[in-house]
Amino acid sequence: MRKRRASAAAKAVGVDGMLITHLPDVRYLCGFTGSNAVLVLMGGRATLFTDGRYTIQARAEATGTKVVITRKGAVIAACEWMEAGGMKRCGFDSAHTTVASLETMRKAVSAKVRRGMFVAVGSIVAGLREVKDADEINLIRTAALVGCDLFDGMLTYLEAGLTETEVAATLEYAARLAGAEGMSFDTIVASGERSALPHGRATRAKLPKQGFVTLDFGVILDGYCSDMTRTVHLGKASPDERDVYDSVLEAQEAAVAAVAPGVTAGEVDEAARSVLRRVKLDKYFSHSTGHGVGLEIHEGPRLAAKQTQVLQQGMVITIEPGVYMPGRFGLRIEDMVLVTANGGEVLTPSVKAWVEL
Template structure:
């Protein structure tokens, strides 16, 4: 079904073939998970090109797709096959094709078809991937719940004096024990003044006796990512710190409440941003409100100011406003949210209320 949809999308884009080299797109369309693959479409047929390391794996994982084990670069073999199959306008995703890669593709063709063969058609498969099917939602939900369990476990572990790297290592070890294939991205542990860094990856800095600790992490299960952020406070907080936390939580919950099919990504962003604007904290919110999640940690849609893309049922997005005050502190609260017919369903239901350790 996915390959048929990709073929239809290529036809609508005005091409009679397609070359797909971005590995998450390849996996989405045929199930292959190896590190070297190109999927080529011609005349409604799809052929997977890879190398001899994956002879058995490819035929097992891509059982419903023709597999060719190439003795030359997979992309070269794929381009030669496309020409032989009669393709004369082949679509490709320019966002994931380097200049050198495009030149290799062209050189693989004979001179008579080289000119005009490759046509940039945009991220057709990536757009398909934005709306998740039932099976994908099941996998993402499972990954999200593992993340929630990890956070709950960290609450009994966090204490002043631990280094951020110790915290990250402990969380990642627990993730592996829970069955994770790996982390969705480098775990963020940012504490004290470093909590004002939106992407403050773990360092040797020690957790403070009094201050915020932000944990931003995700796991990969069966290829699908999770993503969540929680911020806790060690020691007695100042009233001003609690006030900022409450404002960020209100902004986050307002954005979650705004999620629904037919709502634009920009409207969800504004729901969060308007809360922080009202309390004069919007200038400290320095990034977009969220993004799609799936086989990649960052997918479409992008939830940011003035984004006009309309949310659709089946999309899985993050809602993650934050406030970052350089030299003082910062905090972020993030959930994964499924767009349903009835609004947004939070997939990361662990506690967001104020926590003081």
């Protein structure tokens, strides 16, 4: 079904087939999980090119797909095969094809077809991946719940004096024990003044006796990512810290409530931003409200100001407004949300209410 949809999309933009080089797209279309492969869609058929390391794996994983093991290099072998098969116009994803790769593709075919063979068609497969099927949703839901369990466990562990790297290592070790293949991205642990860094990856800095600790992390299960952020406070908070937290939580919940099929990504962003604007905190919200999640931690759609893409049932997105005050503190609250026929379903139900440890 996925390969048929991709082939139909290629035909709709006027190409004979596609050369798929982005590995998450390869996995999505045929199931192959190796680190070196390209997939050709041509004439209603799918052919995977990879090297000898993956002979057994490719034939086991690449369902409904012909497998070609080559010593030439997967891209070169695929291009030669396409020319021999009569392909005249091959679509490629310009977002994931470097200038050097395109040159390799062109050199792999003869001069008589080189000029018009390769056509940039945009990220067709990535667009298809934005709407998840039932199996994908179940995998993402499971990964998200593992993340929730990890956070709940961290609440019994966090204390002043631990280093941020100790916290990250403990969380990541627990993730592995829970069955995670790895983390979706470098774990963010940002405490005290460092909590004002939106992407404050863990350092040797020690958690303060009084101050915020932001944990932003995700796990990979069966190839699918989770992503969540929670911010807690160590010690007694100031009234200002509590007020800012309550405002971010209100903004986050307003954006979650705005999620529905037919709503634009920009409208969801505005639902969060308008709350912070009302309390004059919007200037401290320095990034977009969210993004899609799936086989990659950052997928479409992008939830940002003036984005006109319409949400569709089956999309999985993040809602993650934050406030970051340099030299003082920062915080973020993030959920994964499934777009359903009835609105948004939160996939990360861990506590978001104020937590003071």
